[in-house]
Amino acid sequence: MFEKSTWIRLPRNVVVGHGVRSSVVEVVDDLHLQGRPLLVTSPTPRKVAADPVAADFEAAGIDPAIVTIETATFDSVERVIETAEAEEASYLVGVGGGKAIDIAKMASDHLEMGFLSVPTAASHDGIVSNRGSVPEGDTRHSVAAEPPLAVVADTEILAEAPWELTTAGCADIISNYTAVMDWRLATRLKDVEYSEYAAALSEMTAEILVDNADLIRPGLEESAWVVTKALMSSGVAMSIADSSRPASGAEHLFSHQLDRLEPNGALHGHQVGVGSIMTAYLHGGEDGVWQDIRAALASIDAPTTAAELGIDDETVIEALTTCHEIRDRYTILGDGMNERAAHEVARKTGVID
Numbered sequence: 326m327f328e329k330s331t332w333i334r335l336p337r338n339v340v341v342g343h344g345v346r347s348s349v350v351e352v353v354d355d356l357h358l359q360g361r362p363l364l365v366t367s368p369t370p371r372k373v374a375a376d377p378v379a380a381d382f383e384a385a386g387i388d389p390a391i392v393t394i395e396t397a398t399f400d401s402v403e404r405v406i407e408t409a410e411a412e413e414a415s416y417l418v419g420v421g422g423g424k425a426i427d428i429a430k431m432a433s434d435h436l437e438m439g440f441l442s443v444p445t446a447a448s449h450d451g452i453v454s455n456r457g458s459v460p461e462g463d464t465r466h467s468v469a470a471e472p473p474l475a476v477v478a479d480t481e482i483l484a485e486a487p488w489e490l491t492t493a494g495c496a497d498i499i500s501n502y503t504a505v506m507d508w509r510l511a512t513r514l515k516d517v518e519y520s521e522y523a524a525a526l527s528e529m530t531a532e533i534l535v536d537n538a539d540l541i542r543p544g545l546e547e548s549a550w551v552v553t554k555a556l557m558s559s560g561v562a563m564s565i566a567d568s569s570r571p572a573s574g575a576e577h578l579f580s581h582q583l584d585r586l587e588p589n590g591a592l593h594g595h596q597v598g599v600g601s602i603m604t605a606y607l608h609g610g611e612d613g614v615w616q617d618i619r620a621a622l623a624s625i626d627a628p629t630t631a632a633e634l635g636i637d638d639e640t641v642i643e644a645l646t647t648c649h650e651i652r653d654r655y656t657i658l659g660d661g662m663n664e665r666a667a668h669e670v671a672r673k674t675g676v677i678d
């Protein structure tokens with residue numbers, strides 16, 4: 326008997342382009358959302374986008390509440406929940422980078438309220454996905470969460486964000502290559518659930534981004550367009566799979582472990598990019614695609630070495646040798662690398678000297 330079923334949760338409206346910030350109120354109307362919005366933001370995104378969005382609501386006769394969070398913590402989630410209850414909000418609007426959007430996402434899950442994602446930085450694919458990531462104990466990886474009802478990504482705002490946030494978003498997409506390699510490996514060895522559609526979409530997203538790498542330059546609004554479209558597509562791949570598997574393999578384990586060892590280290594996308602160079606080497610050896618991945622990262626100004634990440638060599642080795650333990654996710658790291666092997670891959674790929 327056929328017993329499979331699938332339930333894919335996606336944003337209903339995805340609006341990307343120049344000046345679309347002013348469409349937030351129209352999107353809310355299209356979604357038939359009633360009542361009072363609570364804007365969830367952080368300090369810089371507040372000035373850049375949340376205050377203007379609040380003014381757009383006021384001009385439309387809607388009185389928004391606003392809460393500014395500073396940290397990606399469960400205290401912040403709690404604060405948003407309390408504010409939403411006190412202000413009698415009906416839905417949330419996350420305006421900012423990954424921090425503000427993830428806090429809105431986690432709070433909306435708890436409040437059983439819809440939320441909109443209005444990214445001010447194209448820094449990783451969590452700004453679109455149904456995954457939330459707030460550090461808790463030793464956990465750094467994402468967990469299943471509420472997907473946004475809509476995403477409104479204004480390329481004018483995204484293009485003015487610091488360039489390294491955009492290159493981090495690119496590197497998060499480039500890392501999809503190795504994430505899918507790990508996923509296929511785990512399917513062959515451990516029979517893990519696999520979606521051909523999600524894997525193909527994730528790989529194609531990375532390919533399109535790399536093919537358009539020469540359009541990705543600081544100050545070009547088209548760069549924000551190319552990267553944001555890729556982040557949307559990667560988020561959709563995760564929703565189709567109902568897992569972060571299409572976009573997260575051993576390179577993400579490496580980055581999550583760096584976050585534990587070096588909490589104020591580098592940006593998520595930059596770390597997974599460097600991880601991806603090394604795990605591509607582990608998959609393919611000398612002649613594999615690791616050099617293509619390194620060249621793609623270098624071409625968009627993303628770090629390719631530990632020194633460029635600002636992380637010392639010992640921390641890289643410690644992360645490589647221990648990160649297989651942090652989550653039940655089979656990857657090319659298997660049951661772990663020993664120190665000699667970790668030094669070898671990091672040296673051969675030029676990540677450490």
Ligand SMILES: NC(=O)C1=CN([C@@H]2O[C@H](COP(=O)(O)OP(=O)(O)OC[C@H]3O[C@@H](n4cnc5c(N)ncnc54)[C@H](OP(=O)(O)O)[C@@H]3O)[C@@H](O)[C@H]2O)C=CC1
Pocket residue numbers: 367368369370373397421422423424425427445446448449450451452454456457458459460467482483485486487490592593
């Ligand atoms: N859900 C998921 O799947 C994933 C979630 N994450 C999570 O996302 C977070 C990291 O996301 P990231 O976007 O890098 O971090 P932040 O949201 O902290 O943004 C990074 C920095 O950029 C600033 N900023 C944001 N937008 C602009 C802008 N337009 N102009 C100028 N400065 C701006 C922020 O300012 P300010 O300090 O004022 O906020 C902050 O200092 C972490 O909490 C991480 O756990 C990471 C990967 C995946």
Ligand SMILES: O=C(CO)COP(=O)(O)O
Pocket residue numbers: 449450451456458465466467468497569572573577578
């Ligand atoms: O960052 C992500 C995908 O790019 C989410 O992956 P994790 O589930 O490993 O946090």
Ligand SMILES: [Zn+2]
Pocket residue numbers: 449450497572573577593597
């Ligand atoms: Zn990622």
